[in-house]
Amino acid sequence: WYLDSGCSRHMTGDPSKFTSLKLKNERFVTYGDKKKGKILGHGNIGNPSSSTLIENVLLVEGLKHNLLSISQLSDKGFKIEFDNTCCLICDKLTKEIRFIGKRIDNIYMLDLEHSITISNTKCLITKEDNIWLWHRRAAHIHMDHLNKLSRKELVIGLPKLKFSKDKLCDACQKGKQVKASFKSKNQISTSRPLQLIHMDLFGPSRTMKSKRELLWASYSR
Numbered sequence: 001w002y003l004d005s006g007c008s009r010h011m012t013g014d015p016s017k018f019t020s021l022k023l024k025n026e027r028f029v030t031y032g033d034k035k036k037g038k039i040l041g042h043g044n045i046g047n048p049s050s051s052t053l054i055e056n057v058l059l060v061e062g063l064k065h066n067l068l069s070i071s072q073l074s075d076k077g078f079k080i081e082f083d084n085t086c087c088l089i090c091d092k093l094t095k096e097i098r099f100i101g102k103r104i105d106n107i108y109m110l111d112l113e114h115s116i117t118i119s120n121t122k123c124l125i126t127k128e129d130n131i132w133l134w135h136r137r138a139a140h141i142h143m144d145h146l147n148k149l150s151r152k153e154l155v156i157g158l159p160k161l162k163f164s165k166d167k168l169c170d171a172c173q174k175g176k177q178v179k180a181s182f183k184s185k186n187q188i189s190t191s192r193p194l195q196l197i198h199m200d201l202f203g204p205s206r207t208m209k210s211k212r213e214l215l216w217a218s219y220s221r
Contacts, residue, residue: 013063018043
């Protein structure tokens with residue numbers, strides 16, 4: 001189903017999409033190119049036993065696409081939020097997520113037959129939060145080590161979860177970044193002693209002094 005801001009009514013040309021359908025020769029709908037389609041009836045789509053039921057959908061003769069009207073969803077008490085990857089259709093009063101749509105190319109689409117209901121959404125979110133919560137609690141330890149700790153029950157309170165990386169951890173990525181080396185140059189850029197000091201943090205190494213540190217002063221080298 002396409003989420004359409006220019007469509008004033010929900011409509012489809014496929015009668016198999018309906019959970020209940022009342023056939024009736026009604027008026028016509030007018031498309032953007034001024035062509036008309038005959039309305040054969042109206043009914044409901046979605047799951048009638050859950051909160052994913054959408055009412056008053058038109059069956060239009062010859063229509064090749066399934067269209068959901070954003071304005072009709074808003075009138076029925078839904079709040080639609082878009083970002084660059086997906087859209088959320090929520091109940092304005094309860095704030096519950098009723099539908100989750102995906103952006104495919106430049107179009108937002110909704111699969112009503114495999115739509116994620118609010119209970120499934122809570123389950124997925126809770127599982128993901130627990131995985132990354134324990135990853136952070138364990139000082140960003142590798143997921144393989146978390147699996148080992150969980151399997152051998154070495155940590156009290158660690159849940160029995162399959163720890164896997166389904167996305168990148170920002171803190172881990174930033175911690176592993178290496179700054180590029182500066183380009184070498186022939187001229188000396190310092191004008192006085194101790195203006196620029198170079199230190200190598202390695203060792204211990206053999207030096208003339210007991211502290212075993214290596215320091216270079218650019219001006220006096």
